[in-house]
Every structure is written in C-alpha cells, then in structure tokens.
Amino acid sequence: MQVETFYYDNRIVKNFAFATLLWGVVGMLVGLLAAVQMYLPAANFGLPFTTFGRVRPLHTNAVIFAFVGNGIFMGVYYSLQRLCKTPMFSKALSAIHFWGWQLIIVSAAITLLAGYTTGKEYAELEWPIDIAITLVWVVFGINMFGTILQRREKHLYVAIWFFIATWVTVAMLHIVNSFEMPVSLFKSYSWYAGVQDALVQWWYGHNAVAFFLTTPYLGIMYYFLPKAANRPVYSYRLSIIHFWALIFIYIWAGPHHLLYTALPDWAQSLGVVFSIMLIAPSWGGMLNGLFTLRGAWDKVREEPVLKFMVVAITCYGMATFEGPLLSLKSVNAISHFSDWTIAHVHVGALGWNGFLTFGILYWLIPRIYQTPLYSKKLAGTHFWIGTIGIVLYTIPMYWAGFTQAMMWKQFTPEGTLAFQFLETVTHIIPLYIVRSIGGLLYLIGVFVMVFNIVKTVRAGSLLAQEEAQAAPLLEDTPVHGKEYWHKWIERRPLQMLVFSFILVAIGGLLELIPTFLIKSNIPTISSVKPYTPLELQGRDLYISNGCYVCHSQMIRPFRDEVARYGEYSKAGEFVYDHPFQWGSKRTGPDLARIGNKYPNSWHYNHMLEPQSMSPGSIMPSYAWMLDDPIDTASTPAKIRAMQRLGVPYPEGYDQVANADLMKQAESIRTKLAADKIKTPANREIIAMIAYLQRMGTDIKGMPEATTQQ
C-alpha cells in the first residue's frame, strides 16, 4: 500500500507549552499574593487594582483558563496529530487559536484588575471578551474537527472522545451562562436574576470544573500516561463505560453548590444524588490510569514524569471522592462557605491539573527539542517540593475550614452564639500563614521546573516539523484488533459530537427549564422592590470590587445563621438581582441582611479603615471610595438595561433616575453629617452605603412573607 509522508507541527505545541509555563508562574504568583492578603491586609497596597476582591478572580481565571487552558491545548495539539496520523488541519487556525487565546488572557487580566467584571465566579469576563472566547473556541473546534476528519486512523482513540465532549460542552456552558445585557462597552447585567442566575451560574461553574479541568485532562492522561509508562491502557471497556457515564452524570451535579440555599429543594436533591452517582465514573478514569501502570511500578520509582502522573491521578481520585461527600447535605452544611472548599479545589488544582501538566512538560519538551532533560534530579526535587507544598497547603485549609465552621455553629448552653464572627476569623489566621508557605513551596518547585526546561531548551533544538508516515485511510482499510459495537461510533466523529451534546444537554435542560418556567419555584414577595438608582450604583461597586469573593448574601436555614444574620433567605428576595451575589465563601460575614444593622457612619468608618470598627479584621481598606465620584453618567443606561431585563421601573424613569439618586445621596450625606462625617453627596461611598443599608430589608417587618402564585 502507498505510504504517505507528512509532518507533525511541533511549533504550535511548543508555543502552548511556553504559554502554559508563563501563565502558570503568573497565576500562582497572584495566588500567593492573595494568600498573603488573607492575613496581611496591608498587602492590598491600598489600591483598587491590587485589592483581594480583584486579585482572587485574576488568580482563578489565570490558573484555570491561562495555565490549565494552555496546558489543554498543548496536550491536544501534540496528541491529536499523532492519534489521527495527520498534521493539524490548518496552521493559520492554530496560530489564530494560540494568539487569540493569549490576547484574551491579557485583556482578561487588565479588565479584571480594572474592576470590569460580571460578578459571576469563573465567568467574570465582560461581554466583549466573552464573544472573543466564543470565536476562538470555534476556531479551535474547526481546527480540531478538520484534523479528525482528515485522519489516517479509522477509529478515534478514547483521548479524542474526551476532547470532543470537552469542546461541545464548554461551548454550551459558556454561551448559556454568558447571556448578558450590555450597558456599555465594559459593563453588562446577567440575563438571569436571583435563583435562576444562581442555578445557571453553578451549572456552569461546576461543569467548568468538569469539562475544563477534568475531561480534557483525562483525555491527555489517556495519551501521555501510556506513552510515558510504555504500558497498554488497562481496560478499553472501562474507558467506554466511564466516559459516557461521566459526561452524562456530571452535568446534573451543579446544584450541589447551592445546597440549603433558596434554590428549590427538588433541584438540590438532584444535585446530591447525581454527585453520589458520579463517584464511580470519576474513579473509572483513576483506575484506568493507575492500573495502566501495573507492571511498571519499578519505573515509577525512577522516572519523575511517572511520579508526577501518579500523584496527579491519586489527587484526582481523592478530589472526585471528596466532591460527592461534600455534596451530602450534612457535610455541605459544614464545608460550604468555609476554607474546606478551598482545600478541596486545591487538591484538584495543585495535584491533578498542576502535577499532570508538569509530568507532561517534562516528557514532551525533551522530545520536541531532541535532547534529554537537563536534569532528572532537579525534576525529582521539583516533585518533592511540590508534594510538600500541596500537603502544607491543603491540610491547614481543611483544618481551618472545619474549625471555623464548627465555631460558627457553636452555641452556649444558654442558647447564644458562642463566637462572634470575627473571633472565628482571627482563630484560623495561623493556618492561613502556613497555607501561604505551602503555596510558596509549590511555586518554588515551578521555578525549579522553569529553570530545568530553559536549560533543556537551550541544549536542544526544536524539531518544528516532525516527519511521520502512514497509509491513507481508505474505505476498505482493515480494522486492527477486535470489532466491538462501540467501534461504530469511534468511526464517526460527528455522531460522537452529536451524541455527547445530547447527553450533556439532558441534565442541563431538565434542571434549568422547570426552574425558569414553573412559577412556584420562586414564590414572589410583594414587598420586594427594584433597587433605587443610588443602590444600583452601589451594587455595581460591590460587584466591581469583588465583595462577593469574601461575603455571601445567602442565609441558610440553620439555627446559627438565623441567630447570627437574621431570617433565612427566600427565593423571592432576589428577583431583581442581575446578577445574583450569593457568593461561595465567607471570609467575612454574610451580608444578606446587613441593611439597617449598623449606622451609616459605622459603614463609612469601616470602609475607610475596617480595623477601627472591627479590631482584628482582615478586610482591606476601601479608602478610594471616599474620594471617587459616582459615575452618574451611566445611570440612565443602567436603568434602561434593567428595564429590558424586565425590572419594573416606570416608563421613562431613566431620565429622572439621577434626580432620585442625588436626593437619596443627599439624605445619606445629611445623616453622616449628623455623626460629624463631612463628605460630598456624590461619592462612591454614599452609593455603597445606600446599597448595604438596603440589603435584605425588603421583607423585614413582615414575618410571614406573602407568597403569590
């Protein structure tokens, strides 16, 4: 048979590999800064751009979409060409994909620090960047499918199944969750409100973990692990079962991020049970990885690449077992809003994503640079520093999370709360310090790797075009190996795409549609009214400064939370919240009913210097809010956008909104003046106070909220 000669494009792989390294270092440095700010508020430097509320979203976006994102593309571009025995479909598309993605990352970093954010976790980027992401993702899809369609291999290997499912699901999640109403070039409001927004957001957020941090990495594990260990994949049938089960079940589990919230109970229960059912499919991947190493464990002792991979897969197994346990309501009651969640995600991020990426880099760079790794010993050192880093990071966080949650729940025998919120924070600060040391160690390990790789690259030369040969794929190309029923779909990438899409769409549709259409899921409360223009401006400041990163707005129906914060939150209270701001972490106390709890002057002093009102507080100062004026020019556009989203402001209200705004600002100014605080009425702090004083007050004084169907 005629054999064709072609060339794998290693240059694009190299580009993505270097981008992975660069953004990994940047993302982890930002993470370290955030970790230090947790016990050293002065490390916020008194600037809006470097304050925790903006630094943390930058950290999460950088490590997820920049570090792991480039890692995915590195793995896909290397393995896909070889698994399909063809170069990438189009070098131009590869380049557009690469530079487009880097441009998105840079613009994300700038806009997030500047305070342009949608306020939805892991989807903070504003609408122009959302559109850019969609376009680049489509470019990636065309390039991937073009490559698959011109393959010289009849069947698709399991890694490619995962790539296909990843592509289609991420596209669906990103598009649905990013529906927003633009107000200006860098400001938009989420299309959805309150409970519905929360459900869409966590359907997205949970599955961003599933289909950005898990499935593509499982795909590249299925390529690089057998390659590095030189062992056959343990079980083909396990691959089949765990792949389909994983993508089908994963998508349902989003509501486990909203247990005990105002989300309808039926949706919460679905989140619980699908999370439990997810254990086995997740572990299928771990087993297939670890059992592939049967007969190669002697190599694991010697080879740093395999060591990294083994720890990565083990961490994957731990995180995917812990996740379902955290979805049980009784466990979630303790873990949610505490540092336990932070520990959990870092087992996944540092262990699974980080270590697998490192293992692949150590394996791949010497190959495309045609030279052995500069120092195997240094790689071993990196492995140990990194592992100790993970341990030092996660154990204090588990400890802190459990301790603090227990302190929150503690009552005295007399029936009063045993601890003030602040006491529970100051109690765990030593653990925050240890955590940052763990993070620092992990980062040092990464620097060791960067050094090792730079040395390797210097010693070798890039094999930009790697020659390969294969016979063309003909209709009658014989199938190698046994023929199984599943082979049918392995020959049909487009059907695979469609079936994957149908499977992942089912869970989403069955949870989202009833929540949107059935009115009883969100009983309306007649006393809940839209925000005044000043409160709306304050709310936008709240979002822009990332207050939701540390403060929740969701009082769960627990005795301790009701005692501490007030009546538990009801679904009907959030109907005008575009976007919802329930938060996912309580570094500071819940703010759902902060309204009217403290005087205006308290808030004024507290924003200027939190420690003056709460001695020992770790909240940074927001002093600039005292000087910066409210952007009143944006008020009419904001009101109009809200009206288009269905918020019932009167017709033509956008034209008079600013008059109302100034009236309310003036009344707050007068109250502050009575407490001897002199400030002009048009300062951001005034809008902030207006919003804070409004929060959760709509149903106060009406103990039995009237529900209307």
Add this chain to the structure above:
Amino acid sequence: MKPFSLQLHKKLSIATILFLLLFIQQPAWAAGPPVPSEMSNPIAQLLVGIIVALLLIIMLLAYVVLGAAELYLERYQETKKAAKLLLLTGMILGAAPLYAEQTAGSSEAVVKLSDTSLYTLIAVILVEFGTIFYLLINLRALLSKEKAIAPSAKPSFSFSAWWEKFNRFKPVQEESNIDLGHDYDGIRELDNRLPPWWLYGFYACIFFAVIYLYRFHVAHTAPLSGEEYQLAVTEAAADKEAYLAKAANKVDEKTVVYQTSPDYLAGGQKIFSTTCTPCHLADGGGSVGPNLTDDYWIHGNTIQDIFKTIKYGYPEKGMKSWQEDYTPAQIAQLASFVKSLHGTHPAKPKEPQGILVVEAGKSTADSTHPAPSADSLVGKPVTQ
C-alpha cells in the same frame, strides 16, 4: 456444566445480596417515623450509617467467600465435595434474607417509640455482626480446607493475592490474551474486566440515589431544608429553656439589678472592650454610638433600660440586638458596667445626645447643664 452453574449461582447470589440490601435498608429508614424527627437524631443517623457500612462489608465478604468457594471448586471439580460446598454457600446466602424479613417486620411495628427504634437499629446491627461472623467462619473453613488439601499453596494470607482477586486482575504475563490489538500511535489497549467492587459500587450509588429521592420527595420521611430548620429551632428552644430553668440564669429586663462588685463589673468590662468599643470607645466617650458617661440618655439610664437596649437593640438607630450573642447573665453584667461608666471622664467625650437624666446626688462634674432641683428626684432615677 459445572462452571456454568457456578457462574449462574454467583450471579444469583450477587443479585440476592443487592436485594437483601434493599430489604434491610428499607426498614432501617422506615424505622424513622413519618415525622422526620427521629431520623434527624444523630444517633439514629449514626446507627443507620453503621448498618449500611456493615452491609457493604457483608457484601464484600460474601463476595470473597464466593470467590474462595469458586477457587476451591476449580481445583476440585472432579470431587463430589463441590455439591456440598454449593449447598454451604447457598445456606449462607439463604439465611440472610430471613434475618432481613425479621427485621423488616419488627421495625415497622415500632414506628413511634424512639426507644424501641433504637433497640431495633441495634438489633439490626447485631444481626449484621452475626452474619459477618458466620461468613468469616465459613471463609475460614474454606481456607482451611484449601490448606489441608493443597499444602503446596501459600499458607498465609497474601495482600497482593487478595488485591489481584479483589480487582479481578489478569496476571501481567497473560496480558497478550486480552490485548485488543489496537495501536494508536503505539498505544495498545487491553480488555480487562471491570473491577467488581467498582461496578457494584456504581450500582450501590445508583441505588442510594433512588432511595434518597424517594425519601425526600415521594415518601417525605426526611426533612427538607425548611423543615430541618424548624426541627433544629424547636429542639434548641427546648434545650435552652431546660438549661435556663436549671442554671438560674433567667435574668431579664424586669429582674435585672445593678451590681457594683469589682468582679462582676470586670466581667462586663471584658465584653465591653471587645464588642462595644468600636462605636462607644474604650472609655465610653462615644464615636459612632453615643457617649455613655454623661447625663444624657437616648433610651433611658435605669439598669432595666440599659439591659433592654443591649438585649433588643434599636436597629433603626444603629444599635444592634445582642441577645443572640450574649447570655442574659452576660448582658446583665454588661449593663451594670455601662451604668458604672456614668460620671467618669473620657478623653474625647462626644456631645450630649438624648434627654437629660439626673440621679439624685450624682452628676457628671463637668456638666455644663444645670441639674433640675434635686429634691424632686430623690430616691430613684427619673427619666424626663
């Protein structure tokens, strides 16, 4: 013929085990009465957790016993002992559903008596222990038989052998038999069976999901979030009542008295210095909140008034309610401390707020406001 019947037998027994799981779990949950309170009892939850854990152990153990029996059979297929052994394992598995039915009957009869349900749950656990014991004895019998008949086999328990069996591993040397012949860029694939514990674990999770949804949304035998909250609050209120009745801590705004012993005031000061200073300053001079040392009071200066102000707060004026944070005794101490601040000289006193109140014979020395004639106020504090 024999291997086939063994295979069938094994499948049947696994089905039986799963079925058994269904039966035992059902009454365990049904033991919780229609009102969800009993299942929200942590001890009940713990016991049910133990029951489920033991069931899993029984499942695994039964699986191991079956495996051992299979191994035993494979080696001695020709001997007649095989039939006897099958009978033995049949007995093991046959006995279990009997227990299950017994427990099902007894626990349904005791829906309302929590003592009885406690003992029922314990009984189920004991039965499960019995089953485990029974299985262990059989396993030992099987193993010793193997030892007696095949003395060349490894005499002691080997973890790696167990691990191979547990995961249904094929020896690495026989790998070529299950190589599927796939070649993806040099990557080969094997056709290993699914690890049995993984597969049954998956089934168990699906089973859990069905039961969970059934309990919460069909049978309503488990409390949803709101109901759970009501239960917790009711229980806590009862506990609190019981404790306060015993602890003689039941001071309130009617019974509170002003006490000035240094120890007593020190207790109040401790709370004051952590909680009240942000608004009232450490010396009571006031900043966001009013000055507590002068003669002017917004909400009254009697010990009862101060107690009330702290306990319920005046949220509209910025004073939060502290009754969820401090005990009545603590609030009483704090109120006495606040009252004791009257007449002291803070570094930066805030301007007066509220109504002038003067107690007989006592007035802040630097007060520039003339006190009303003292004789009309002799005896007790008066609010104007």
